[in-house]
Amino acid sequence: MKKEKNKSYIKLLKYSKKYIKYQKIPLILAPLLLLVSIMTPFLIRYFIDDIIGKNKFSQILPFFFFFVLVVLLERIISFFVNYGYYKSMNLVVRDEQISMFNKIMMIPLKDFSHNKVGDFMSRVLSDTLEASFFLGTGISLIFYNFIQLIIVSLVLLFLNWQLALITFIMMPFYYFSLRAFDKSIQKSSELERNTYSELTEEFREKVEGLWSIKSFCKETFFSKAFFKKSESWVGAKNRLSKLNQGAEDFMSFMYELTPVLVLGYGGYLILKGDTTLGTLIGFYAYLGWIFTPIRNLSNFYIQMQRAGQVSNRIFEIHDMPVEDRGKGKSFPVDEYDITFENICFTYQNLPILKDINLRINAKEKVAIVGTSGAGKSSLVNLIPRFYEPSQGLLKIGSFEVKEYDLEQLRKNVKIVRQNDPLFNMSVKENIMLGDEFSEEEFNKAVKKAKVDKFIDLLDEGYDTVVGERGSKLSDGQRQRVAIARALIRKPKILILDEATSGVDSQTEEEIFEELKEYDMTLIIISHRLSTIRKADKVVVLKDGEIIGEGTHNELVESSPVYKEIIESQLVM
Known part of the structure; x- marks a missing residue:
């Protein structure tokens, strides 16, 4: 001693x-x-x-x-x-x-x-x-x-x-x-x-x-x-x-x-x-x-x-470990298919994902559904390397994600979550975060995310300070600002993890209609049937395993679990 x-x-x-x-x-x-x-x-x-x-x-x-x-x-x-x-x-x-x-x-x-x-x-x-x-x-x-x-x-x-x-x-x-x-x-x-x-x-x-x-x-x-x-x-x-x-x-x-x-x-x-x-x-x-x-x-x-x-x-x-910054490879311009090969993920000694095999093509629109605790968020968190797989290979294009320069990877892969906090700054500062964007780029992002629909209700418009964690805005307003923050950076891969749960159905419909103009891969985690139907492909997770994959109509016919989820949890 x-x-x-x-x-x-x-x-x-x-x-x-x-x-x-x-x-x-x-x-x-x-x-x-x-x-x-x-x-x-x-x-x-x-x-x-x-x-x-x-x-x-x-x-x-x-x-x-x-x-x-x-x-x-x-x-x-x-x-x-x-x-x-x-x-x-x-x-x-x-x-x-x-x-x-x-x-x-x-x-x-x-x-x-x-x-x-x-x-x-x-x-x-x-x-x-x-x-x-x-x-x-x-x-x-x-x-x-x-x-x-x-x-x-x-x-x-x-x-x-x-x-x-x-x-x-x-x-x-x-x-x-x-x-x-x-x-x-x-x-x-x-x-x-x-x-x-x-x-x-x-x-x-x-x-x-x-x-x-x-x-x-x-x-x-x-x-x-x-x-x-x-x-x-x-x-x-x-x-x-x-x-x-x-x-x-x-x-x-x-x-x-x-x-x-x-x-x-x-x-x-x-x-x-x-x-x-x-x-x-x-x-x-x-x-x-x-x-x-x-x-x-x-x-x-x-x-x-x-x-x-x-x-x-x-x-x-x-003495705490720092993130591995990768091997410095540049993110691919066009070929950025996402491939999960025998992926397993354990968190605090609990198995979360088990033997995941999945391919998401570049510019494809994919919905991921499953019951609470199925591993949906853990799955998408592996893509920008917020978590590391315990086993298997996760590739974007021709290389494993860990080979890409970490900053480049995260600049091209954006996740917007249900409760992404805003900072105690103005609406505009929360979107810009100190980066330089043109007025045209800013206006396009807030229009596509439908921030412009409520901004006139705020006392100082885009200069309104939103309070700690965005407390002066509603859930739906915070989510739209967070989506604009991601869109202005033009990611190659955009992941929306319940990111429109606080937005009304009509506004959500308008946002997804606007997203069609973007040339990017879109991964959606949602409980709304109207949102899931817009996907080219639906992936069904249960207890950390993929138990179904296909279009909405195909899964309704072939997957009892998916049909049960649709009937019990989704707003039809």
Whole structure:
């Protein structure tokens, strides 16, 4: 366990090297700050022993101004050093959040589906803040404080070795106090992070399910459930805070006890004539400088326990697999038949598709039907490689889909789903998504998707911001915007997975009539008979297997399952 923990810290320290570039100002100015601070005990000793002790009244005012300048210079340098640390930590948070966001964008959907969105949010938005102190200050802080500890120790020894010895004797107590709290802080930190992730996920889930909660009048029920999660996190957080504060106060006790011992023994040395009052006061004034690096390193050690926990959660995202980008082949211009050869697909150890053999010709219109859970969506998700088959070959044209450049593949294969979310942008921005299209292309896409039929009802037309997940639009309106978003990009293969379920029959009829003008393969998953009848071919799935293939009329005659689906589920 200890070896694993040490490996984690070493990994974290090595990883922090990439952020040294943000610590240049503290690294440069911190030694200068230390040099300026060294003047303080000697100036105090000189003032008491050589000015006050020898009645040099004329030197008091010049000394005063000089000392003020030294203190002012010290504070100015200290400002830039500490601001440099804060700035470094903030830049680390920014870089880590961007890096983790980009990584999440690149992981396969099957791996993303295994994780809770709330947990991702906690790691990206909260854990990065926790780790920023270590990552943003670690190397420079360790280096500077060790140097400070050595130099201050030498200065104290120079001033009075006996008082310095008392100070050094007290230092090991810091180490033992840390060891006493170490394991408890580590366990409490891990528990607090896990409970906070659960709280974040609880909040996300209930907010997204607000419609259902209100529909069933379950506000109080779920409020109590959220309260329990919050209470669990507060309990874990309080335990961690108690341990952190206990460690902090014990070290503070050591810090406050040492000056008392120094003053007591220093007074004894003065009475014996072994030291001067100026030396004692100078030593006492500078004593805090040796405890500053000890306190900093002690706090850093405590923070390291915390960072060790959260960094593992951060590294888990960094270490997640990314999508295979393919072998760089260009998508075919004309020959883009889709061929499934003995395709099997397993998801979370459950067989979803079994021995699928299917050919969809280029520019063919195909409908896929089946009962819920038959594997329809899984089947089409294999085409743009959102999922990878567990077995078999999936080809477009002459090559397997995994040989095509992934970006080119997805630019030419578009899926529009029943609940494709819109982003909190305008209608036009949701369609364009930052790409450049001509006004003519835009107008054609919104006309074909029948967005133009409702756009005048919106206050600002195409510039209307649709709200989170398109909340200001109806289901049918959101679906039409999503269809326009796909059509404007002129895909070779368009897959509509219940993409018109919220659209009225007449508008749906008009959309499919418009789609005839496009020279592309159209794959439709639908429960509407009027939609299925428009297909050149219908494929029937049941329990992950193809049990029928042909035209609508042929299947009505030859497939009892298809006929049953038609009679029980489709609107005729």
